[in-house]
Amino acid sequence: MSFLEVTDLKVHFPVKGGLFGRTVGHIKAVDGVSLSIEKGKTYGLVGESGSGKTTTGRAIIGLNNITSGKITFEGRDITNIRKVSKDIRKDVQMIFQDPYSSLNTKKRVIDIVAEPIRNYEKLTKAEETKRVQELMEQVGLSPESIYKYPHEFSGGQRQRIGIARAIALKPKLIIADEPVSALDVSVQAQVLNFMQDIQKELGLTYLFISHDLGVIKHMCDRIGIMYKGRYVEEGSPADIFNNPQHIYTKRLVAAIPDINPRNRAEHIKFRQEVRSEYEKSYDKYFNSEGLAYMLQPVSESHLVALPEKG
Amino acid sequence: MWKFTVRRIFVMIPQVILLSVIIFILAKMMPGDALSGLIDPNIDPATIEAKREALGLNNPWYVQYWDWIKNAVQGDLGQSFQFKMPVSEIIGQRLTNTFWLALLTLIITYLIAIPLGITSGRFNDTWGDRLITGYTYVGFGMPLFIFALVMLWIFGFKLGWFPSGGSVKPGLDPGSFEYIVSKFKHMLLPALSAALIATVGTVQYLRSEIIDIKQKDFIQTARAKGASESRVYNRHILRNSLLPIAAFFGYEITGLIGGSIFIENIFSYPGIGQLFLGSINIRDYTVVTSCVLLFGIAAILGSLLSDIILSIVDPRIRIK
Amino acid sequence: MSKELLKIENLKTSFRIKDDYYAAVDDVSLTVNKNELLAIVGESGCGKSALAFSIMGLHSRATIEGNILFKGKNIANLPPNDMNKFRGKDMGMIFQDPLTALNPLMIIGDQIGETLLLHNKNLSVNGRKVKVIELLKKVGIPRPEYTYNQFPHQLSGGMRQRVVIAMAIANNPELLIADEPTTALDVTIQSQILDLIKVLKEDSHAGIILITHDLGVVAEMADRVAVMYAGQIVEIADVYTIFENPLHPYTRSLLNSVPNSDETNSRLHVIQGVVPSLQNLPREGCRFSDRIPWVDSSFHEKNPVLHEVSPGHFVRCTCYKHFYFPHESKEEKQNVIS
Known part of the structure; x- marks a missing residue:
């Protein structure tokens, strides 16, 4: 049994229309996603805007209603995570994208970081302060700064505060939704390194959601590529980056700018080839609605959404 | 667009029904009823009881409500015991007066608000802006009835520039030119007093809207195209800032209703507001309930109007 | 030179x-x-x-x-x-965020047309429209005649950025x-x-x-x-x-x-x-x-x-x-x- 197992997850949002605002259809934000994460590993969920990657993460932690499917965590069913016991709920935490807006600016750091502790544990004021100070030290911020407000910190520091809050209850699984997308490269490096450090230290498992393939490649042990609510490909970083099979993955990988200016001409040519291949074989890889097919294994670790043979 | 409008009107129906139920229940809770004002207290209680029965006053409340609403829809709002005539007739006369006063107030409100708001927003943090903002603070702080009294005292009594009561000089021929001029003169001071206070909200709103739009990226885009400052203001900033003002229009009407109660009483202007307060004082409940119903419907229609205007001018709502 | x-x-x-x-x-x-x-x-x-x-x-x-x-x-x-x-x-400028760089209440055609109008007063209304559609085509908008009458919120982010680019290059800077x-x-x-x-x-x-x-x-x-x-x-x-x-x-x-x-x-x-x-x-x-x-x-x-x-x-x-x-x-x- 895997650590986190998501089976055939569907999240459909109703579309209201007509004279009386009846439900006239559904947006299939997540449409049959299955994934499993091993303990202590980092799973990367990649996709462009509208691919459903964020909705998947939010559905797992209970921020979006699940239409159907099953989620198990350490073998226990957490599909309705808001109804399961607190002990399990506190094991799953989330880090949000924007360190500027995800922290309540009117609260002091101590109140922000202690909020989950107050929800789940009963500590005295002194114990709580001590705990928050420890957490601040753990994320590399000075323990004295707990009485400051979020605007007194830089972007990277704010993201650390967000991480401190997420690890306050010693969770086992962290869902990180674009945790570094709003940060400058050097700050991004800081946060990524730090996330790897605490992963080792606390034995954390990550579901890392991002649109940045460079970051995903750097962080993840296993990668899933999403497009319009469905998986198009899943595999190890080597499978995805060196041997992409689905035309959409190929296009995504080809779109990453090459950091070596000498390869420029070559890279442009390669990208054009991929683009024309994409246009030519679009019908082969997507069904009549423009959606991906079911995943089929092509090797032990590598799954690709290919049309069923025959 | 039409879909939105139709749906919006459908939403309105339960609002109106709810309003009427609340008004009816409140009216029933008040001491006395339609009969108590009409009869001599010395009449035999059995006769009164018979009369009550005949008028349907002993029926359960929902039956009474149904009778009331059925008549109201047909234009019969009952009898006023003060005037001894149908409420609908009394209201009819007053409504026209109130309507013209409200219209003039609205026009003056915008005539003041738009230039002041634009000046204040475009040249923010200059002396002109500070002056205008200062005025708006005074306007916010000043209660309408005190301001109206001061206006009446200065311009009506001391200077005598305006008539200090009524809606028209008696003895003029309705429809004649003098009649219209006299009507206008009677309306001007109350309208001006109301507008000078009511406008400050719109001035502030327009000012902050312009300051906000000024900092939008698309304004830089317009400048980068080589558009002159006046073009940037007229074509891009102003148009976008007036949009919420247009949407605010309907709510402005709601505000006017409240204002009309003070203004009409202070200037003894024979409109709904004056009728309303007068009827409360002598407990003419049929008139009071009818006025409240009318005010409520006007407010609901105002917000409907706002939403429709917004949906027409804003393509983001218009095109779904 | x-x-x-x-x-x-x-x-x-x-x-x-x-x-x-x-x-x-x-x-x-x-x-x-x-x-x-x-x-x-x-x-x-x-x-x-x-x-x-x-x-x-x-x-x-x-x-x-x-x-x-x-x-x-x-x-x-x-x-x-x-x-x-x-x-x-x-000199033309392309801005960072194509969503906020376009006027939400103006159709695409008018926004691009404005750049042309400001620097070439002799261009007729029709000539301007033809030129705008040409520009939309040039920046790779698939249905330029249709997009001409659309508002920014009706376009995807990539399309909006193409519109911003069309605006910037309208007069061949x-x-x-x-x-x-x-x-x-x-x-x-x-x-x-x-x-x-x-x-x-x-x-x-x-x-x-x-x-x-x-x-x-x-x-x-x-x-x-x-x-x-x-x-x-x-x-x-x-x-x-x-x-x-x-x-x-x-x-x-x-x-x-x-x-x-x-x-x-x-x-x-x-x-x-x-x-x-x-x-x-x-x-x-x-x-x-x-x-x-x-x-x-x-x-x-x-x-x-x-x-x-x-x-x-x-x-x-x-x-x-x-x-x-x-x-x-x-x-x-x-x-x-x-």
Whole structure:
């Protein structure tokens, strides 16, 4: 049994229309996603805007209603995570994208970081302060700064505060939704390194959601590529980056700018080839609605959404 | 667009029904009823009881409500015991007066608000802006009835520039030119007093809207195209800032209703507001309930109007 | 006719905060040639956007010192009416966020048409429409006649950015300034927009200033690169030199902090400290020195200037000669340099 197992997850949002605002259809934000994460590993969920990657993460932690499917965590069913016991709920935490807006600016750091502790544990004021100070030290911020407000910190520091809050209850699984997308490269490096450090230290498992393939490649042990609510490909970083099979993955990988200016001409040519291949074989890889097919294994670790043979 | 409008009107129906139920229940809770004002207290209680029965006053409340609403829809709002005539007739006369006063107030409100708001927003943090903002603070702080009294005292009594009561000089021929001029003169001071206070909200709103739009990226885009400052203001900033003002229009009407109660009483202007307060004082409940119903419907229609205007001018709502 | 299109000399753009002026762009000199793409890289707060806005004269409350020579004419501090003859005609600008860069209440056709109208009063209404549709076609909008009448909110992010580009190139400008044109877009859309800019450059031979924080975009697009830190250019060279022989500690740190390594899970380089805010910029000595404290302070210049280390390759301050990453051994590094 895997650590986190998501089976055939569907999240459909109703579309209201007509004279009386009846439900006239559904947006299939997540449409049959299955994934499993091993303990202590980092799973990367990649996709462009509208691919459903964020909705998947939010559905797992209970921020979006699940239409159907099953989620198990350490073998226990957490599909309705808001109804399961607190002990399990506190094991799953989330880090949000924007360190500027995800922290309540009117609260002091101590109140922000202690909020989950107050929800789940009963500590005295002194114990709580001590705990928050420890957490601040753990994320590399000075323990004295707990009485400051979020605007007194830089972007990277704010993201650390967000991480401190997420690890306050010693969770086992962290869902990180674009945790570094709003940060400058050097700050991004800081946060990524730090996330790897605490992963080792606390034995954390990550579901890392991002649109940045460079970051995903750097962080993840296993990668899933999403497009319009469905998986198009899943595999190890080597499978995805060196041997992409689905035309959409190929296009995504080809779109990453090459950091070596000498390869420029070559890279442009390669990208054009991929683009024309994409246009030519679009019908082969997507069904009549423009959606991906079911995943089929092509090797032990590598799954690709290919049309069923025959 | 039409879909939105139709749906919006459908939403309105339960609002109106709810309003009427609340008004009816409140009216029933008040001491006395339609009969108590009409009869001599010395009449035999059995006769009164018979009369009550005949008028349907002993029926359960929902039956009474149904009778009331059925008549109201047909234009019969009952009898006023003060005037001894149908409420609908009394209201009819007053409504026209109130309507013209409200219209003039609205026009003056915008005539003041738009230039002041634009000046204040475009040249923010200059002396002109500070002056205008200062005025708006005074306007916010000043209660309408005190301001109206001061206006009446200065311009009506001391200077005598305006008539200090009524809606028209008696003895003029309705429809004649003098009649219209006299009507206008009677309306001007109350309208001006109301507008000078009511406008400050719109001035502030327009000012902050312009300051906000000024900092939008698309304004830089317009400048980068080589558009002159006046073009940037007229074509891009102003148009976008007036949009919420247009949407605010309907709510402005709601505000006017409240204002009309003070203004009409202070200037003894024979409109709904004056009728309303007068009827409360002598407990003419049929008139009071009818006025409240009318005010409520006007407010609901105002917000409907706002939403429709917004949906027409804003393509983001218009095109779904 | 020289091929020098834009020459900036000792530009200083200062903003007023409370009662003092602070320079966000501090003594920047650079040139852009025709048919050349100059990339300006740096992290947020380094002054790269302030520089772009200074060139376009779009700062309303800033003091600008120094010269901005556009085809030999100084356009720094030009009165708005004179500046408007250049803006949108000889110089076009592409903005970062295509959602907010378009007027939400105006149809696409009118927004692009406005650029044409402002600089060519003789064009008939119909002629303008034909031209706008031509432009929409040129930037790759699939149904230009239809899009002409659409509002911005009806288009996707990539399409909106194409509209912004169409607006910028409407009058065939000789200088195009693109301020983070792909930051708000998805990767596949980004590559399409970058390709479009490349095509436009080949067609028009315009000089382009591309402002970005993404080194991958730089590697793919630039002919020359200027690296900015704290309002100053710290290194400027052709693109190959920047990527193959970067010298300034900031350039090298930036390149090392990008996760693009082939080995997964390696450590990324972290630049110590934070980018100082405008009020706290060190105005004396090497501005980067606080962030490389392990390099002995005697290696920094008192008043760092740009040194030409090889033709066309300039580096600020002498500290680059002694710079090494903390995890490298010092001896090893010095062997490489000497």
